[in-house]
Amino acid sequence: MDPNLSNVDFRDFWQLAPATVLSVWGLVVLLADLALAGRMSAPARRRAIGWLTLAGVALALLAAAGLIQVQQLAKAETQGTPGWLSPSLAEYFSRAGGAIFLGTLSADLQTGVLNVLFIIMLGLVVWQSMAWSFTEDWGEYFALVTWATVGMMLLAASEELVTLFLTLETMTICLYLTTAFEKTRRRSAEGGLKYFVYGSVSSALFLFGLSLLYGLTGTTQFESIREVLASTGPAARGLSGNVTGATALLLMLVGFGFKIAAVPFHQWAPDAYEGAPAPVTAWIATGSKLASFVALMKVFLHALQPWSHPSNELLGPGWLGVIAIVSAVTMTYGNFAALVQRNFKRMLAYSSIANAGYMLVGVAAASVSTRGAEAAGSVLFYLVVYAFANIGAFAVAAWLVRDKKTDDIDDLNGLGMQSPLLAICILVLMLSLIGIPPFAGFFGKLYMFMEAINQQHAKAWPTLMGLVALGLMNSVVSAFYYVRVLKAMFLREPGGSRRLGLAGGSIEIPIVIGTLVAIFFGIYPGRLMSVMQGAAVSMLTTTTSTSGGFASMISAPSGTGYAPLPPAMASAPASPKSTRLDPEQAKKYADRMKKAEAQAKALASPGAQPKNAPPGEAKDALAKKAEAQQEDQ
Amino acid sequence: MASDIPLNWFLYFAAASFSIGLVGVLVRRNAIAVLMAIEIMLNAANVNLVAFWRYRNAPPGAGPLPGVILALFVITVAAAEVAVGIGMILLCYRRWRAADVDRYDSMSG
Known part of the structure; x- marks a missing residue:
């Protein structure tokens, strides 16, 4: 159709190595289960297939770590390329920065770090699944969990709306199915159906909003949407000046609200959390939430940043006011509803709703701020800390269901006497979830709320302060229901006809690892925080300040960046790397830019100069590009 | 293109069928009917996407995937959702002997 359309570079598949490994491994697991089905009993198959899946997880972890290593090695020009890479691959990795597959996916440190996190969490979830036999179809179960992870990894890497929608669906369809996997229980099927109905309605709402946004901007690429939206005057932006835009934006917000379980779109969450087998609940509450928040x-x-607060007023015509209200309602409702719950998983579901509210405070802060990347990084930090604590907490739920067949909070009675070490681990998890100082949960909340308070935006400040104050009060409320768990464990006598047996490795390990993460990042929060801020810098490619020390390791935005950044966003200093560009590499870089810009006719004509002076590296590249074109002619 | 059907007509049609789908999801109690209503919503979005693609004025650097490609993918996604949805409804039907979503209320609070 379009002769200028550039071809896909198939070496891009190397950048997707972890996702590829997991997708293929899902098939391997299915086939192995098929082969073993006739010969082994279901519990034996559970262990065999579980270990096989864990082997795949280890392989994917290796691929992800290796990929980060290769990317960093290839970027560090001083060391030269490692000998074991073929020349064509070495050349590919040395110039690959940011976008792959024509700019539809990003492949940089952000995706690398998130991939590693997703894979580690998948490992814990798989391990936890091996605790007891809640189903007989182990091959299908493990394959679906693995493919859901593939969806999450690609969702967190997507750079445009088509990819985003497809990966979102890949993730959630796999999760609908695994929710209904506990065949002996009614509530599992019910939870699965409710999750499915709410989830697919929200997908349809999201898709309709997406289609309107596509109509408004003519593009699906995030960067390009931003440019188009930013190029209109303030009057045409936001919710009041533009009915179609407002509809699109609100529909997309509703779609995401369902996925992250924000009030008033949370109704599916308690039922799906209670109904699903505990490992699946853990995966919905952590992996799916992390990926959805990144998206x-x-x-x-x-x-959509240009539409956040176009008139500089927080409750003016922008999405910021909507997010602020949703955030306030979500954390308050979630915490108060959790107070009255008796089922442990249902309580955690409401606590997860409340946590979505806290994280939306960070999102609101990131949208007004000049320190957007830091604020977004603090949200990522909170998500990671929350995710590991929750995987541990759901392992406790798995333990209860396995031995007592129910998972009420009262079933924890007397655990402190029975297995004191694990009870202390659970104590740490709960204290971290409340946000008590020595543990990581405290620093997660601290960083996020500090970012909200530190915004120097005069009009936005009172509202953000109000949100932070509400968040702190809510943390106090949340202490009550977490303490009920501790009270049951330490102050009550064990009761009931069934007793908890020995935990076993598959339950101990997620609890212990969750505890270690809560303690370790409580004592050393700085390192993870800087990694997460670095990830956020490259996540919001055109973000303003890259002052963090880690930012120099981030690849410079490229590929999708076809036009100069708007002047307000142009304060980012050129990364040190760009000053060291020798002509040969600059030319390669310029060629790459040119490929990505094949359709940029305005810029492609030699006479047309960009309106705004492009900053640092982009400027260099544009100049080189013009030269390269003249050479071509 | 000048003699084509105006873009607005497509948008009115899509908005109307989307609303019909949404009302269907909220009002109908039969699980199969809810599933059909969801399909109507997805297809309304498809009409939008294809119409916008036909009439679009793409900015430079619009990316390799136009709306019509997404519409094709959405058809696939919709098929997957139906397969999963029917499976879930059958699972629930076996337990409750009813396909009525209001009956599935063993959990609440």
């Missing part, structure tokens, strides 16, 4: 931040803080 939400990419769409709202990157693509």
Whole structure:
């Protein structure tokens, strides 16, 4: 159709190595289960297939770590390329920065770090699944969990709306199915159906909003949407000046609201959490939430950022006011509803709703701020800390269901006497979830709320302060229901006809690892925080300040960046790397830019100069590009 | 293109069928009917996407995937959702002997 359309570079598949390994491994697991089905009993198959899946997880972890290593090695020009890479691959990795597959996916440190996190969490979830036999179809179960992870990894890497929608569906369809996997229980099927109905309605709402946004901007690429939206005057932006835009934005917000379980779109969450087998609940509460939040931040803080507060008023015509209200309602409702719950998983579901509210405070802060990347990084930090604590907490639920067949809070009675070490681990997890100082949960909340308070935006400050105050009060409320768990464990006598047996490795290990993460990042929060801020910098490609020390390691935005950044966003200093560009590499870089810009006709004509002076590296590249074109002619 | 059907007509049609789908999801109690209503919503979005693609004025650097490609993918996604949805409804039907979503209320609070 379009002769200028550039071809896909198939070496891009190397950048997707972890996702590829997991997708293929899902098939391997299915086949192995098929082969073993006739010969082994279901519990034996559970262990065999579980270990096989863990082997795949280890392989994927290796691929992800190796990929980061290769990317960093290839970027560090002083060391030269490692000998074991073929020349064509070495050349590919040395110039690959940011976008792959024509700019539809990003492959940089952000995706690398998130991939590693997703894979580690998948490992814990798989391990936890091996605790007891809640189903007989182990091959299908493990394959679906693995493919859901593939969806999450690609969702967190997506750079445009088509990829975003497809990966979101890949993730959630796999999760619908695994929710209904506990065949002996009614509530599992019910939870699965409710999750499915709410989830697919929200997908349809999201898709309709997406189609309107596509109509408004003519593009699906985040960067390009941002440029188009930013190029209109303030009057045409936001919710009041533009009915179609407002509809699109609100529909997309509703879609994401369902995925992250924000009030008033939370109804599915308690039922799905209670109904699903505990490992699946853990995966919905952590992996799916992490991936959805990353996607939400990419769409709202990157693509739709020009519409956040166009008139500089917080409750003016922008999405910021909506997010602020949703955030306030979500954390308050979640915490108060959790107070009255008796089922442990249902309580955690409401606590997860409340946590979504806290994280939306961080999102709101990131959208007004000049320190957007830091604020987004603090949300990521909170998500990671929350995710590991929750995987541990759901392992406790798995333990209860396995031995007592129910998972009420009262079933924990007397655990402190029975297995004191694990009870202390659970104590740490709960204290971290409340946000008590020595543990990581405290620093997660601290960083996020500090970012909200530190915004120097005169009009936004009172509202953000109000949100932070509400968040702190809510943390106090949340202490009550977490303490009920501790009270049951330490102050009550064991009761009931069934007793908890020995935990076993598959339950101990997630609890212990969750505890270690809560303690370790409570004592050393700085390192993870800087990694997460670095990840956020490259997540919001055009973000303003890259002052963090880690930012120099981030690849410079490229590929999708076809036009100069708007002047307000142009304060980012050129990364040290760009000053060291020798002509040969600059030319390669310029060629790459040119490929990505094949359609940029305005810029492609030699006479047309960009309106705004492009900053640092982009400027160099544009100049080199013009030269390269003249050489071509 | 000048003699084509105006873009607005497509948008009115899509908005109307989307609303019909949404009302269907909220009002109908039969699980199969809810599933059909969801399909109507997805297809309304498809009409939008294809119409916008036909009439679009793409900015430079619009990316390799136009709306019509997404519409094709959405058809696939919709098929997957139906397969999963029917499976879930059958699972629930076996337990409750009813396909009525209001009956599935063993959990609440």
